Amino acid sequence: MLKALLARMRQGYRTKPFPYEPPQMPERFAGLPELAAGCAEGCAACADACPTEAIRRAADGSPELDLGRCLFCRRCERACASGHVAFTRQHDLAAFTREGLVRRPGMGYSHVLQPDDGIRRLIGRSLKIRQVSAGGCAACELDVNVLNTLAWDMGRFGIQMVASPRHADCILVTGPVSRNMLLALRKTWDAVPRPGFVIACGTCAISGGIYAGSPQVCDGVTDILKPDLYVPGCPPHPAVLLEALIRFMGRRLRND
């Protein structure tokens, strides 16, 4: 017992000040990209470099980046000679709609999720999540799990992972939805009491990501169960996900 107390003293209180304070993202972290208009005629260096067709020149000639397909690999940023693609460390990446993930020049931080009173009234102060892993590489799951560690401690916000879908308010899907998981995904979703929400976590779940186009996957959950929250990243950094979940619950944070 004494040993346990001493150990606790030695390891100290280690829960992060985030989300009450802005997170400390790694210096080299690729967060929300900023795009600039005015690209040279005929240049498609960014699109040519991109492994997942996440970035392209839109009809008006300016770059357009779909966070829902993006791996945050920075190939486009490196390929663009005029610096029209630049990744910031901004971690507010999630959106309520698929269209909300598309970034265009001059959008600033309009991205921050606006609290939705409807959702808040429904789920109150607790969000029970049934996670469904469906294809993918397991890194998304690992960084979901991290929110349970004392460093992030999502339990503080009433967010909890549950074993039974019948106890869940929502399912959080990771992976591109492999054909072999489609049935299990559907059955799990059917067992969630309605209204029920769907969260697509990670680029795979949103669009198929790296595996988009493989005949063995469904290119994400988007066309299967129309998600209510999209959290981009490969995988989403724990700060990205925690912020998204808390905002999804309609809670206000920091300077809201």
Added chain:
Amino acid sequence: MSQQPFLLLGNPGAASLERLPLLPFEEFRELLLHAVRDRGMRVSAFFAWEARGGRRLVAALSDDTAGRVCLTSAPAPERYACLTREAAAFHWFERELHEETGIVPEGHPWLKPIRFCSGRDGEEPAVTDYFRLHGHAAHEVAVGPVHAGVIEPGHFRFQCLGEDVHTLEISLGYQHRGVERMLVGGPSKRTPFVMETIAGDSSAAYAGAYCGLLEALDEDAGVSPRDAQIRLLAWELERIANHIGDLGALAGDVAFLQTAAFCGRIRGDFLNLTAAICGNRFGRGLVTPGGVGWKVDEMLADRLLRALDTNAADLSHALELMFEAPSVLDRLENTGTVTDGQARDIGLVGVAARACGLRRDVRVTHPYGPYGALSLSPATVRTGDVFARATVRRLELTASLELARGALRQLAGDELSKAAGRAPRVCRPSTIAVSLAEAWRGEVCQVAITDGQGRFERLKVVDPSFHNWFGLALALRNGQISDFPICNKSFNLSYCGHDL
């Protein structure tokens, strides 16, 4: 014509396809059985390849004594007497072969699909036959594919007599996303990303193995000394973070919550070191063909070195608590034992093999890149139980921390030559290349065969979990269902790496 039965390659290594032996099938069969049973070679890969002259079977055996990979091939028959009955290490490979090509290894004891990827009617995971135990006291417990926790999908069937587990059958394939098919025709701009996410917790190791392939396929490629140290750092940080996670999870499963809580946090601290180098906690984009995607200058190295020391002190303290607690030891010892004989027979690799006393560590037996200049020895324990697998991890943590420190000290100093590396530019056409890497779970094997234009015609990937899932099934025999969580954590195998 007398030819060598094997093409011998280093790690990584490549040779013209003309040099790949093509043996009569019977000779091929005898050769493989002899090599595995009598000479102690390991089956690193065994697969079919649609060669222009007709379909072939290709085998890549690892000779741990000579540090070579031995390649050979034969025309693929439609049916043949299975190898599994005489050398169990082939059992999973022959199931895979049958599922992918329809070739029948006759007499195979359990020729069931391992991934359910054929799209054939009636072949769906979980809707299939299982090994069944009949009788008065027998009962069956089915778990998954959606598990209680946040973890990948898989299906487990326990056949029990009372509380005792008679057999456990593990049925996978839910994570199958067609990786090998996607790699054909590469290298493309997507290839490195597919490689890094075959098992997303082993991205650095997979990227390393893939770089090995490319660097072997282009003789002019080379890695600079600084980049080689950054790679070493990436690989060892990956091992450290995952081993910590596993020990913490084991502590959690035996309700030793202190170490579980501390390790959960400390694992994150190590992931954050990787993120400090490349921005991503899983090392994505860090190990790249010809070198690394991010530089570590003296200042950053110095900062990382100090952070590493702080984290290491917290870690050793957290682990001491756990390994000194009699209640923990009592639960881990003599649970889930795999004997060294079983381990050798079924071809275990990595942590699970070393926990049975086998000296299997590719960094030592087939050293690649910076490991060649180090004198390492595998961390082994003999008892083969959960405790042994935990102890191997603990020993390796100490060793890996030392390796990471060594790399960082060199990066922080100015002795390393500033010579630049050369990225691979082309892949030699009509060539076979092989690359092994010791990921934190064990051996990753990649075999590439290029076509006349230097594109991947076949890319075979073997994850350590491919060898080891059956080890988990054996560990449970005659145990209790309640032992499953700690046995499972002590192996902590990859579903996506297996399912591809």
